[in-house]
Amino acid sequence: MLDRHQLTSDLLADYALGFLSPEEAAEVEAALDLHPQAREELNAYLNGLTDLVMDLGPSPVPDGAEDRLMARLNADLAAPTHTRATAAPAPQAAAPAPTPLQVPARRPWLYPVLAVAAAAALAVVLLPTLRGTPHDLAYYQRQPGSVTTPIRTPAGQTVAQVVRLTDGHAYVRMQASVPSGRAYQAWKIENGKPVSLGLFKGQNYVAALPAGTVFAVTVEPETGSDQPTTTPLFANAI
Numbered sequence: 001m002l003d004r005h006q007l008t009s010d011l012l013a014d015y016a017l018g019f020l021s022p023e024e025a026a027e028v029e030a031a032l033d034l035h036p037q038a039r040e041e042l043n044a045y046l047n048g049l050t051d052l053v054m055d056l057g058p059s060p061v062p063d064g065a066e067d068r069l070m071a072r073l074n075a076d077l078a079a080p081t082h083t084r085a086t087a088a089p090a091p092q093a094a095a096p097a098p099t100p101l102q103v104p105a106r107r108p109w110l111y112p113v114l115a116v117a118a119a120a121a122l123a124v125v126l127l128p129t130l131r132g133t134p135h136d137l138a139y140y141q142r143q144p145g146s147v148t149t150p151i152r153t154p155a156g157q158t159v160a161q162v163v164r165l166t167d168g169h170a171y172v173r174m175q176a177s178v179p180s181g182r183a184y185q186a187w188k189i190e191n192g193k194p195v196s197l198g199l200f201k202g203q204n205y206v207a208a209l210p211a212g213t214v215f216a217v218t219v220e221p222e223t224g225s226d227q228p229t230t231t232p233l234f235a236n237a238i
Contacts, residue, residue: 002031007038036196189214
């Protein structure tokens with residue numbers, strides 16, 4: 001299991017841009033559940049990519065641009081890396097050591113290019129998660145096998161809608177926005193204690209949550225809190 005110090009900004013960027021293998025990505029996802037500050041950093045990075053999409057505007061993509069981009073990326077990924085001179089091998093090779101999780105080599109020119117490409121993909125895949133538009137709830141409700149559950153107060157007022165997806169994710173749409181200078185903070189309740197799942201300033205939150213997770217939302221300072229400082233708007237098994 002990765003610790004907080006191993007969840008570097010470079011590793012989170014590689015995860016967001018899809019540079020990691022499925023095994024490495026799964027290891028990062030498992031560590032994010034234990035380190036809410038790293039998840040907040042990842043969310044900030046994804047929000048930055050989303051803002052990039054919004055700033056670009058609806059410019060048409062030139063003909064052949066996708067093929068040229070993929071050809072350039074494939075050529076770069078296939079290029080051999082620089083190696084050090086090594087001594088002649090021993091007559092009998094030692095057993096290979098386990099390969100640790102490694103961050104792919106940084107390519108300064110590649111990140112601005114991939115940021116635009118990834119942002120374009122995020123506009124389709126992640127924008128409903130990060131932007132509060134009237135179509136967000138409908139988007140998730142249209143996913144095959146999704147189940148929607150309204151969260152209501154004892155008086156019958158709806159405070160949120162939860163959409164459980166078949167891939168293990170849950171989408172939460174809060175009914176109202178938070179006041180200026182405040183933010184929603186998500187929590188899961190484990191052994192009777194709240195564990196932070198990070199902040200979300202809009203009305204939308206999505207995360208991989210096992211079915212039956214006791215999920216709660218509070219209103220906190222926009223910098224977040226180690227423990228809830230207000231009464232939860234709700235705390236329900238989702």
